[in-house]
Amino acid sequence: MRILLATDAWEPQVNGVVRTLSRVTEELRAMGHIVDVVSPDQFPTFPLPTYPEIKLAIGAYEPVQERFKLFEPEAIHIATEGPIGLAARRICLEWKLPFTTSYHTKFPEYVSARLPLPLAAGYTYMRWFHKPSGRLMVATPTMRDELAKHGFRNLSPWSRGVDTDIFKPRQPGEPDLFEGLARPIFLNVGRVAVEKNIEAFASLDLPGTKVVIGDGPQREELAEKYPEVKFLGAKFGDELGRYFGCADVFCFPSLTDTFGLVILEAMAAGVPVAAFSAPGPVDIIPGSNAGVLAPGQTEGLREACLACLDLDRTVVRKFAERFSWRACAEEFFRNLQPYPEPEKTRFWRRLRRLARLRKKTAA
Structure with a gap:
């Protein structure tokens, strides 16, 4: 399947959202799927106030449109609620394309902790953003219950994984990186x-x-x-x-x-x-x-x-060891909204004709 992932959180950011999306993308590709990632490193950006590690894309709408046309995705997942996510959401609604979203951070609480804004305002925005989504993927049952109380719908489970080759117990003979510090x-x-x-x-x-x-x-x-x-x-x-x-x-x-x-x-x-x-x-x-x-x-x-x-x-x-990234990717894939086959879809046939015309014009 051709999967387009639109995200405002991507490398070189270092956080759980980026680790999840990058590892799931790797697993999907290993499973034979084609994944195109639309991320901030592909645009002019400015730093998010109070969180400069996060770069927000500038002028994403038209370039994201072109990515949709050129890639011809069979499934679209919008991972974040920033400028790239907003651009992808707008395109999906304008072109009547189904899409899925995911809830990675308690955005209203984050904003409320940093700025004098009420939680209600944050949840109003988040409900608006995710309402058209075919499925809103959420990591835990507790989070699903909490979002349901706030009026969110179409909630689906999407758990997480861990790299047990990188994160493993200290082996005999390996140095103690905390040597000299009082235990525990x-x-x-x-x-x-x-x-x-x-x-x-x-x-x-x-x-x-x-x-x-x-x-x-x-x-x-x-x-x-x-x-x-x-x-x-x-x-x-x-x-x-x-x-x-x-x-x-x-x-x-x-x-x-x-x-x-x-x-x-x-x-x-x-x-x-x-x-x-x-x-x-x-x-x-x-x-x-x-x-x-x-x-x-x-x-x-x-x-x-x-x-x-x-x-x-x-x-x-x-x-x-019960948690693996492959299982996480498989659950993500099951959550993707089913798409009609591209060759049977008038919309994608029209885009293919436009793509061929652009190539002829360029030649």
């Missing part, structure tokens, strides 16, 4: 920003050492406020995997993630996860023997971290 090591990995609630972790009274890996606008502020916490900056790939494997407990304090891919990455490294009872953790941790939930969303995280020290790391790893 309590680790957090992610963007150091207000919406990730990292201060809830940094402020905990825990034995050993608290370590934060990642970068972001709140890093300097938190490093100054909590000098006992080790802020190591961003790490990537195999090196990041080794840091995971050397930790004793992973602490995930976020209340705004829809899944929390780093939870699976920690578990794949055999590191149990302590988290608040929020969407993502409540769908992964209960019954897994791979982590401990705090009883609420504001307290009990310290006790959850300490309880994780008693969990069997072998059991933690085995739980993570």
Whole structure:
């Protein structure tokens, strides 16, 4: 199948959304599908205020139109709600093309945490954006229930995967990357920003050492406020995997993630996860023997971290092995809206004629 993916989140951004989309794209291509990715690196951009790592495309509408015509997709997925997503959405509605969307981040909560805007305004925009979608793919049952309460429809499950070759337990003889630091090591990995609630972790009274890996606008502020916490900056790939494997407990304090891919990455490294009872953790941790939930969303995280020290790391790893990127890609593919065969569709036949005329004119 020819699949067009329109996304405002793509490499070189480093976050769970990009990892999910890039890995699913790789798996789809390995399954024999043709995937065309429309992403910000193909346009002039400007940095998103308060989140400069995200580049927003300028003047996307007409170039995206051309991509539609040239690629002739059999399925269209719009992954994000930014300028590229808006352009693709507009084209699909104007040309009466079915499409799917996905809900990767709690956008209203992110905006509300950074700007003086009410949650209701954010959810109004998100409902408007996703309403025409044939299927809105959501990572967890808790998130689906929450969106349904906010009036979203056509919700379909789309879970996540983890690379168990990169994220794996530390092997005998491998160096301890936290050598010299007091044990146990309590680790957090992610963007150091207000919406990730990292201060809830940094402020905990825990034995050993608290370590934060990642970068972001709140890093300097938190490093100054909590000098006992080790802020190591961003790490990537195999090196990041080794840091995971050397930790004793992973602490995930976020209340705004829809899944929390780093939870699976920690578990794949055999590191149990302590988290608040929020969407993502409540769908992964209960019954897994791979982590401990705090009883609420504001307290009990310290006790959850300490309880994780008693969990069997072998059991933690085995739980993570249930998740694969191939299964994630297969579920994504099943969610795509069925398209009529292109050769039977008058719209695509017309576009093919236009394409042939352009080629003749150019010759």
